[in-house]
Amino acid sequence: MFEYSSLLTFIALTAILAYSFYAVLIAGQLSLAQVGLASLAAFTSSLVVPNEPLFGFIPPLMVGVVFGMAVGAIAAFVLGLPVMRLRGVFLAIATLAFGEMVRIFLINQSWTNGAQGLSFPKLVGIETAWIALALVAFWFWRLSGSRMGRAFAAIREDELAATTMGINVPRYRMASFVIAGAVAGLYGVLFAHFTRFADPNQFSFEAAVDGLVTAVVGGTTFFVGPLLGSVFLSALPELQRTLGIDAGWIRPAISGLLLLIVILFLPGGLAGLIPRRRSSTRLVSDPAALPQLEPLPARGTEVMALRALGKSYGGVRAVHDVDLTLATGEILGLIGPNGAGKTTLVNMVTGVTVPTGGSGTVLGIELAAKTRAHQLARAGIARTFQQIKLFNRLSALDNVLVGGYRISRNTMLRRLVFLPSARRFEREAAAVASAQLIRVGLGDKATTAAGDLSYGDQRRLEIARALASHPTLLVLDEPAAGMNHVEAERLSELIRSLAADGVAVLIIEHNVRMMLALCDRITVLNFGEVIAAGTPDEVARDPRVLEAYLGAEGDAAATAAAEELAEVAAEAVKGHDGDAAGTEGAR
Numbered sequence: 001m002f003e004y005s006s007l008l009t010f011i012a013l014t015a016i017l018a019y020s021f022y023a024v025l026i027a028g029q030l031s032l033a034q035v036g037l038a039s040l041a042a043f044t045s046s047l048v049v050p051n052e053p054l055f056g057f058i059p060p061l062m063v064g065v066v067f068g069m070a071v072g073a074i075a076a077f078v079l080g081l082p083v084m085r086l087r088g089v090f091l092a093i094a095t096l097a098f099g100e101m102v103r104i105f106l107i108n109q110s111w112t113n114g115a116q117g118l119s120f121p122k123l124v125g126i127e128t129a130w131i132a133l134a135l136v137a138f139w140f141w142r143l144s145g146s147r148m149g150r151a152f153a154a155i156r157e158d159e160l161a162a163t164t165m166g167i168n169v170p171r172y173r174m175a176s177f178v179i180a181g182a183v184a185g186l187y188g189v190l191f192a193h194f195t196r197f198a199d200p201n202q203f204s205f206e207a208a209v210d211g212l213v214t215a216v217v218g219g220t221t222f223f224v225g226p227l228l229g230s231v232f233l234s235a236l237p238e239l240q241r242t243l244g245i246d247a248g249w250i251r252p253a254i255s256g257l258l259l260l261i262v263i264l265f266l267p268g269g270l271a272g273l274i275p276r277r278r279s280s281t282r283l284v285s286d287p288a289a290l291p292q293l294e295p296l297p298a299r300g301t302e303v304m305a306l307r308a309l310g311k312s313y314g315g316v317r318a319v320h321d322v323d324l325t326l327a328t329g330e331i332l333g334l335i336g337p338n339g340a341g342k343t344t345l346v347n348m349v350t351g352v353t354v355p356t357g358g359s360g361t362v363l364g365i366e367l368a369a370k371t372r373a374h375q376l377a378r379a380g381i382a383r384t385f386q387q388i389k390l391f392n393r394l395s396a397l398d399n400v401l402v403g404g405y406r407i408s409r410n411t412m413l414r415r416l417v418f419l420p421s422a423r424r425f426e427r428e429a430a431a432v433a434s435a436q437l438i439r440v441g442l443g444d445k446a447t448t449a450a451g452d453l454s455y456g457d458q459r460r461l462e463i464a465r466a467l468a469s470h471p472t473l474l475v476l477d478e479p480a481a482g483m484n485h486v487e488a489e490r491l492s493e494l495i496r497s498l499a500a501d502g503v504a505v506l507i508i509e510h511n512v513r514m515m516l517a518l519c520d521r522i523t524v525l526n527f528g529e530v531i532a533a534g535t536p537d538e539v540a541r542d543p544r545v546l547e548a549y550l551g552a553e554g555d556a557a558a559t560a561a562a563e564e565l566a567e568v569a570a571e572a573v574k575g576h577d578g579d580a581a582g583t584e585g586a587r
């Protein structure tokens with residue numbers, strides 16, 4: 001019985017360690033600092049855990065847990081300051097180095113007893129371990145359906161797209177790091193006070209990899225993952241013992257193999273095998289559930305003013321001396337052959353690229369080196385991308401819900417105590433997202449993963465996601481690419497209705513016929529410079545525009561555009577001649 005109780009306690013403790021890896025993995029970060037943070041918390045807690053209850057009523061373990069979690073969180077924050085700018089394997093290496101530094105530091109301290117290790121009072125049993133695990137799992141369960149949880153998932157799927165939804169990516173990444181540090185601290189203190197002995201070498205590279213494997217094998221997209229991983233991997237040695245196989249290499253070999261299998265075939269880990277709805281949120285098509293949204297600025301309000309804006313990459317002048325204004329209710333088109341600088345221009349307008357020349361103001365925000373894309377998004381700008389940037393593993397509805405980040409409320413704290421207002425806010429956010437999904441014709445695909453949708457549907461989903469933020473300025477980068485005529489016409493109708501609602505629309509599109517019919521004004525770029533600007537009619541008749549397209553040899557889209565331009569110009573001339581004849585006749 002005793003043996004099983006200690007096995008069960010180890011399962012709970014290993015799961016807590018796996019949750020600390022999970023906390024960073026859900027935000028798409030790979031950190032190997034967790035065991036280093038755990039050992040720091042464990043050893044420093046030995047300095048503060050009293051023999052008797054503090055003030056006569058606070059149990060010694062509680063003092064250690066609070067202290068250890070604080071140490072873990074603070075150390076993670078301090079470590080995060082320099083390493084947060086790193087990504088992927090570089091972050092893993094830097095955090096691994098930190099873990100090693102902690103180990104070497106602790107081994108060389110007299111108060112830790114060095115490599116001989118330190119004794120701790122036995123304060124943790126099976127109940128304490130499972131209560132702690134339940135609390136940690138509960139926290140991650142409540143996180144998963146909250147706005148904060150969705151922001152983490154969005155960052156994991158696509159950082160750039162997340163930042164253009166208004167999510168402050170560096171702050172969220174740091175938050176996940178600090179949360180992970182606190183959980184690691186909790187693990188360290190519980191572990192030391194359960195085993196009654198710890199030496200710094202137990203918190204080594206292998207222990208870090210073990211924790212990571214447990215989290216990844218369990219699954220990093222569903223909150224029960226770390227628990228499953230721990231049950232599975234902790235039970236392996238027991239099974240081995242029951243079968244009478246006495247070989248130390250079996251467990252590491254199996255966990256390595258499992259890791260490979262999970263990475264190759266089971267992206268959701270063991271937790272991915274549990275059947276469940278893909279999204280925690282359902283479509284809410286009840287218009288009564290829609291919240292009151294802030295009205296858009298009055299029609300004709302200027303929302304964008306660019307003055308001699310430019311961007312150079314080394315010697316390449318991608319955009320040069322562009323003057324442009326845009327007001328609410330207006331549809332402004334940007335056309336030009338491939339490489340003309342259109343995407344670079346909208347990247348500057350949305351804060352993704354920093355201009356190198358000129359100036360610009362968008363929604364009252366200056367386009368400067370310190371301007372971040374999420375600030376512009378918060379101010380009311382939403383965009384789609386030339387290369388579709390969806391959160392592929394999230395459902396269509398969850399994608400649009402992330403789009404509504406700007407206008408929704410954070411519900412995490414309310415969710416922890418099950419406040420009814422959390423439900424109300426979430427229902428409102430779901431209603432906004434559902435309305436946009438239905439508006440673009442994807443109501444029946446709400447639960448489909450974005451990555452499984454057809455190309456045309458993905459384009460529409462990106463538009464729905466942008467609309468969910470209730471934007472004042474909508475930037476569309478080739479929204480009709482891959483759409484047929486009927487779909488493009490439907491899209492044009494949608495854009496017209498948005499402009500009629502008072503949204504300012506800036507659109508890049510190679511489909512010249514669509515642009516001439518849709519836009520109020522068109523600006524034509526070539527080699528980064530404005531070569532023509534005016535009404536569609538003026539632009540279609542401008543010989544420099546046709547020349548620019550004809551000049552772009554080997555560019556199929558430009559050739560098609562040139563043909564369309566020539567046709568439209570010819571039709572326009574015919575139309576004008578007809579009008580003139582008609583006017584003559586009426587006289």
Ligand SMILES: Nc1ncnc2c1ncn2[C@@H]1O[C@H](COP(=O)(O)OP(=O)(O)OP(=O)(O)O)[C@@H](O)[C@H]1O
Binds near residue numbers: 338340342
């Ligand atoms: N990050 C970068 N580094 C170097 N050069 C770049 C970069 N981004 C764009 N450019 C260059 O800037 C010019 C404008 O590119 P941009 O993508 O803005 O054109 P575009 O009009 O959007 O073209 P397309 O229609 O193909 O999307 C091109 O010559 C391109 O090679």
